[in-house]
Amino acid sequence: MQLTINGTPHDIEIEPDTPLLWVLRDEIGLTGTKYGCGIAQCGACTVHVDGEARRSCQVQIGDLEGAEVTTIEGFGSPDKLSLVQQAWVDHQVAQCGYCQSGQVMQATALLELNDSPTDEDIDRVMSGNLCRCGTYPRIRAAIHDAAAKIKGA
Amino acid sequence: MKRIIFAVGLFALPAFAESNVTLEPLPEGSVSAAEGAQMWENIHEVFTHPRCINCHVGEDNIPLWSGPHYGGEARPHGMFISAGDSRIGAEYLACSTCHGPENSAQLHGAPGAEVWLLPPVEMAWHGKTSAEICAQIQDPERNGDKTLLEVAEHVAGDPLVLWGWEPGPGREPAPYSAAELADFVLKWTAAGAPCPS
Numbered sequence: 001m002q003l004t005i006n007g008t009p010h011d012i013e014i015e016p017d018t019p020l021l022w023v024l025r026d027e028i029g030l031t032g033t034k035y036g037c038g039i040a041q042c043g044a045c046t047v048h049v050d051g052e053a054r055r056s057c058q059v060q061i062g063d064l065e066g067a068e069v070t071t072i073e074g075f076g077s078p079d080k081l082s083l084v085q086q087a088w089v090d091h092q093v094a095q096c097g098y099c100q101s102g103q104v105m106q107a108t109a110l111l112e113l114n115d116s117p118t119d120e121d122i123d124r125v126m127s128g129n130l131c132r133c134g135t136y137p138r139i140r141a142a143i144h145d146a147a148a149k150i151k152g153a
Numbered sequence: 154m155k156r157i158i159f160a161v162g163l164f165a166l167p168a169f170a171e172s173n174v175t176l177e178p179l180p181e182g183s184v185s186a187a188e189g190a191q192m193w194e195n196i197h198e199v200f201t202h203p204r205c206i207n208c209h210v211g212e213d214n215i216p217l218w219s220g221p222h223y224g225g226e227a228r229p230h231g232m233f234i235s236a237g238d239s240r241i242g243a244e245y246l247a248c249s250t251c252h253g254p255e256n257s258a259q260l261h262g263a264p265g266a267e268v269w270l271l272p273p274v275e276m277a278w279h280g281k282t283s284a285e286i287c288a289q290i291q292d293p294e295r296n297g298d299k300t301l302l303e304v305a306e307h308v309a310g311d312p313l314v315l316w317g318w319e320p321g322p323g324r325e326p327a328p329y330s331a332a333e334l335a336d337f338v339l340k341w342t343a344a345g346a347p348c349p350s
Contacts, residue, residue, distance in 0.1 A: 039262035040251035041231075053250050058263050063254060113243075124245035127233035 003067045005030070006074030016062025020054075021045045023061050024071060032072040032101045036130070043129030046102035046109075047071050053109035072101035075108060083153065084108045087146035095133035103129050107143050115151055117143060172310030176335060178302050179343035189344020192337045197283045199334050200290075203227065204317035204327040208271050209278040214240060216271060217279070220324055222261070240271035256321030264321045267312035273297070287348035301342040309335035 001012045005028060012023060019038075024030045024047070033056055036044030040055040047056045048070040076082035081089065084107050094100045103126070110117060110125045117125070122140050131139070184192070199205060207217040207227060214236045219227035237244030252269035256262070275295045278286050289295045296304060308314050309331050317327035329337070341347075 039257055039259045041261065046250075052247060054253075055251050055263070058251055058253050058257060058265075060253070060255065121245065124233055124235055128246055128250065 001061055001065060003064045003069060005069045006071060012061065014061060016060060018061045019057050020047070020049075020059040020061055020064065020069065021056040024056060024069075030071050030073050034098055034101060036099065036102070041130075042099070042102075043106060044099045044102040046105040046129065048105060048109060051109075051112070053106050070105075072105055075104070082108065083149045084111065084142075084146045087142040087149065091138045091142040091145065093135050093138040093142050095131075095135055099129060099131045103131065103139055107139070107146070110143065111147055111150055115147055117147060172307050172314075174306050174310030174335070176302060176306050176309065176339065179339050181343055182345075184340045184344040186344055186347055189341050189347045190349070192341035192344065193283075193287055193347060193349065195329065195337045196290075196334065196341060197286060199317075199327050199329060199337075200278055200286060202317070202325075202327045204320050204324065205314075206278050209276055210271060211277040211279055212274055214238065214271065214274070222323060236271045238274075240273060241269075256316075256319070258322065260323045262321070264316070264324065266316040269313065284349050287346075291346050301338060301346060305335040305338035305342070308338060 001014070001016070003010055003012070005024070010028065012027060014023060014027065021033060021035060024033050025035070033047055034044040035057065036042035038057045040058045043055065045056040046053050048054070049059060049064065049067050051068075051070075076085045084104055088094065088100065088104060093103070106126060106129050110122070114121055119140060122143050126136075126139060126143075200209070203217070203219045207219060210216060215234065216230040216236060217227040218230055232246075234242070235245055236242045236248060242248045242250070248269045251263040253263070253265040254267055255265045257264065276289070276297065278289070281289070290304060291301055293299060297307070299307060315331050318331055320326055327334075
């Protein structure tokens with residue numbers, strides 16, 4: 001199974017029904033993507049597959065031949081944050097932080113498709129990403145802020 | 154917002170899969186009116202089963218959830234989901250974010266099929282009477298521009314229709330089978346496609 005993860009080609013030998021999430025965490029060592037529920041109910045494991053947000057707990061590795069996967073580690077770095085990550089810092093969105101890599105990945109996918117989201121757009125897209133700390137108002141504010149910066153960039 | 158137009162096109166690409174089943178029509182008049190009426194009752198029983206009607210929803214573009222784990226009444230899909238006018242979630246959260254080509258093996262996990270989408274809004278059945286659905290399914294303007302033979306072929310082989318009989322753990326399959334449903338449609342057609350008054 002050959003696929004690209006964060007720009008690096010990988011050749012992975014594993015059972016084809018293995019969830020992408022476990023490949024990322026256990027085989028590649030990219031632990032920024034989190035396990036939450038395992039049934040696509042929480043969004044904590046959100047990554048991008050060929051540019052589209054996907055719940056990595058539901059994606060079988062056998063379906064990803066030739067795919068390009070991007071995880072939270074593939075966006076920005078501590079020294080150079082992405083605009084969405086910077087907005088997250090500026091608004092101090094995270095509380096416990098567990099869900100936040102999934103939130104950032106979903107928000108990034110939203111802004112790549114819609115650079116002027118309304119509150120309803122944000123709620124419709126982000127409601128599949130649960131936050132047990134209830135940081136939703138800050139998530140919404142950070143997305144609006146990131147949208148403004150993306151348009152101004 | 155203009156990027157959404159691109160997004161609809163992007164997400165729409167895998168959304169078209171069709172039945173490759175070919176059927177032969179029964180001779181016209183070879184099925185009695187009484188049997189034809191019973192055939193429609195069987196068809197209606199399938200069409201209004203949750204595995205079918207939960208996605209044949211109207212202009213709000215919100216799929217439904219129902220079943221023994223959700224209480225008696227169908228409820229809106231969780232997570233504030235709207236499939237949008239695209240019926241594939243391109244305006245908001247694409248259906249494919251969670252729904253892949255296979256059912257999750259876990260109870261309450263995301264179901265999946267080769268394609269996953271809401272049928273076009275003109276094919277909405279939710280909230281309609283048997284007579285209304287009966288007229289609708291034989292109207293090419295509201296059935297995907299199909300003859301009734303093509304409707305039978307569609308239900309016999311469309312991947313998303315077939316999912317209704319293999320819906321994953323914890324979900325009741327649609328009644329009968331896809332082949333039986335197609336047979337019902339052929340017999341109903343041969344009887345003149347009678348509708349309840």
